[in-house]
Amino acid sequence: MRTLPPYPSLRHFLKWCEETGQFRRIAEPVSVRHQMTAVHRAVLEANGPVLQFDTPTGVPSGQCDIPVVVNLFGTSERVAAGLGVSSDGLDDLGAFLAALRAPTPPGRLRDALSRWPMLKAALSTRPKQVKAAAVQQVCNCEADVDLSALPIQTHWPRDAGPLITWPVVITRPRGSEPDAAQTYNAGVYRVQVLDRNRLIMRWLPHRGGAAHHRSWAQHGEKTPVAIVLGANPATLLSAALPLPEMVSELTFAGALNQNRPRLVPAKSVPLLVPADAEIVLEGWVSPSETAPEGPFGDHTGYYNPAEPFPVMHVTAVTHCEAPLYLSTYTGRPPDEPAIIGEVFNRLALPTIRAQIPEIHDLWLPPAACSYRIAIVAIDKRYPGQARRVMMALWGMLPQFSYTKMIVAVDADIDPRNWDDIAWALATRMDPGRDVMILDRTPMDYLDFASPEPGLAGKLGIDATTKTGSETGREWGTVMRTEKVDHAFAEDLIDRLMPELRT
CATH class of the missing domain: 2.30.110.10 (Electron Transport, Fmn-binding Protein; Chain A)
Structure with a gap:
């Protein structure tokens, strides 16, 4: 190892x-x-x-x-x-x-x-x-x-x-x-x-x-x-x-x-x-x-x-x-604890998958104090799955009891890419249907946004593709680039924009 x-x-x-x-x-x-x-x-x-x-x-x-x-x-x-x-x-x-x-x-x-x-x-x-x-x-x-x-x-x-x-x-x-x-x-x-x-x-x-x-x-x-x-x-x-x-x-x-x-x-x-x-x-x-x-x-x-x-x-x-x-300092990220937290996030993924197998990837943005927000990508297979995964995460490890917001996305979304997350929120989430709010749950007492020390709400946002009984409409088809000959494409890019290679 x-x-x-x-x-x-x-x-x-x-x-x-x-x-x-x-x-x-x-x-x-x-x-x-x-x-x-x-x-x-x-x-x-x-x-x-x-x-x-x-x-x-x-x-x-x-x-x-x-x-x-x-x-x-x-x-x-x-x-x-x-x-x-x-x-x-x-x-x-x-x-x-x-x-x-x-x-x-x-x-x-x-x-x-x-x-x-x-x-x-x-x-x-x-x-x-x-x-x-x-x-x-x-x-x-x-x-x-x-x-x-x-x-x-x-x-x-x-x-x-x-x-x-x-x-x-x-x-x-x-x-x-x-x-x-x-x-x-x-x-x-x-x-x-x-x-x-x-x-x-x-x-x-x-x-x-x-x-x-x-x-x-x-x-x-x-x-x-x-x-x-x-x-x-x-x-x-x-x-x-x-x-x-x-x-x-x-x-x-x-x-x-x-x-x-x-x-x-x-x-x-x-x-x-x-x-x-x-x-x-x-x-x-x-x-x-x-x-x-x-x-x-x-x-x-x-x-x-x-x-x-x-x-x-x-x-x-x-x-x-x-x-x-x-020595080190502790403050608003970035700091050393936030960088260590990013690595520990990756180390924890196999443990999390062992408990919740449909999780494809998970990211705790360091800017969100390392654990206050989680983005979870799942292999979506049935209605309500995103909500089940979010509730499972909140109850799985003590660290997740302090996670105040979870955004669930599909496996085709990169959870570490804010542009991907924004696109999923804008096109796969309806505020009236896909937002889950919990009240009076455990929270880090250092969270000043909490109405009471140690107790706060949780927000779950389902930004996955809706399936079955989750929607009464036909879902759209995602646009994707046609597969082309990579050698041809690379040669063309080299001739048109050589500065890209540099």
């Missing part, structure tokens, strides 16, 4: 980026307050390289010699590479993820042998525990903890303060053993710096980290937490992937890398952490203490209001010698 070499650490991936002309170092001083975000956004919008700011300024402690790396996944090519494949290999990886969710037993020896790569990948998920690790070459504990020494960015003018945006937050449920990595959850959550040794964990209730926190808090106990900064790309992307609940993100990273993940016991909390990370923040999240988190600029393009979230007391900061600090 993997076609690129494994990247055991962030630095291995940065070396690949440099070798392929996708890495630039910036020696000039650039402030972590607003300036880095402005530069990063301009480079990302130009499909530019990974950036390493070697001289960050504006750090609260005064001076910082830790370089800041941004735009790691600023192109879909680098997201695919982080998963270990070229863009052409994403479909095979998507099929592997679909098999994880609904594996089928092999029918014969040849079929069993064909599953060997999947078996090997599963075996690679068994963690390897080590006693010493690069990420613990330097350890600052208790009174020596000072988060103001890290080059944590303040991204937008009205942000409440410094915000950690690319953390892999590791937790485990109460009652599990520290060395039972298969029970761990690793998620990417927003983390606000409160002061020199306190953070605010923005855990939404449906996320895995929040569920683990509840399991401890219900018994009045604090939750052990490790925040990994600068993990290898497989771990970063596994933490963001919508994996099945029974699959641990840390161990799945081993399958992506086709190497057993190396974990080391944390210094001050009962957890294992990635041995080859750049920086780890260790500590405990209070069962009851909260603090107002935000406001911060969010993926919607708006600032979200301040709300109370749990407080984490940092008991240790460990890192390798001369560490790197990985």
Whole structure:
């Protein structure tokens, strides 16, 4: 499945980026307050390289010699590479993820042998525990903890303060053993710096980290937490992937890398952490203490209001010698989460087709905050099918419960082409017949258009060709160009308009 070499650490991936002309170092001083975000956004919008700011300024402690790396996944090519494949290999990886969710037993020896790569990948998920690790070459504990020494960015003018945006937050449920990595959850959550040794964990209730926190808090106990900064790309992307609940993100990273993940016991909390990370923040999240988190600029393009979230007391900061600090910004698309979302959209398609076979293609436009609008192309066979598919999508995966509008089109429409979509809407949709509206359904509470926090309507638009009882009129015939001799056509175009070839 993997076609690129494994990247055991962030630095291995940065070396690949440099070798392929996708890495630039910036020696000039650039402030972590607003300036880095402005530069990063301009480079990302130009499909530019990974950036390493070697001289960050504006750090609260005064001076910082830790370089800041941004735009790691600023192109879909680098997201695919982080998963270990070229863009052409994403479909095979998507099929592997679909098999994880609904594996089928092999029918014969040849079929069993064909599953060997999947078996090997599963075996690679068994963690390897080590006693010493690069990420613990330097350890600052208790009174020596000072988060103001890290080059944590303040991204937008009205942000409440410094915000950690690319953390892999590791937790485990109460009652599990520290060395039972298969029970761990690793998620990417927003983390606000409160002061020199306190953070605010923005855990939404449906996320895995929040569920683990509840399991401890219900018994009045604090939750052990490790925040990994600068993990290898497989771990970063596994933490963001919508994996099945029974699959641990840390161990799945081993399958992506086709190497057993190396974990080391944390210094001050009962957890294992990635041995080859750049920086780890260790500590405990209070069962009851909260603090107002935000406001911060969010993926919607708006600032979200301040709300109370749990407080984490940092008991240790460990890192390798001369560490790197990985960061990004979150805002109105395009941003890195939107680009990652496009790749994940493609990875999810085989899983979606396994549940709804008539789906031909599906697109979540990044400009619509990656999941608020979906365009689905179906192989239309019977009346009412488009509505059935739309309702199935809303109920299939948790992500689709936040999709406020679905447009269904036929398989001859490219769902990634707005001109095709507009044509289908204009010629195959009647507002009085083909619009379905639902009320009081789940919605991201950050959606300010919702009349009530967490509840909103859904809009389904059937822009498919109407058949059978869906219409009482004879449907039109689509005009198509007559097939011609391609060699003749190309020769004619070359003679008439040679600039097209140039």
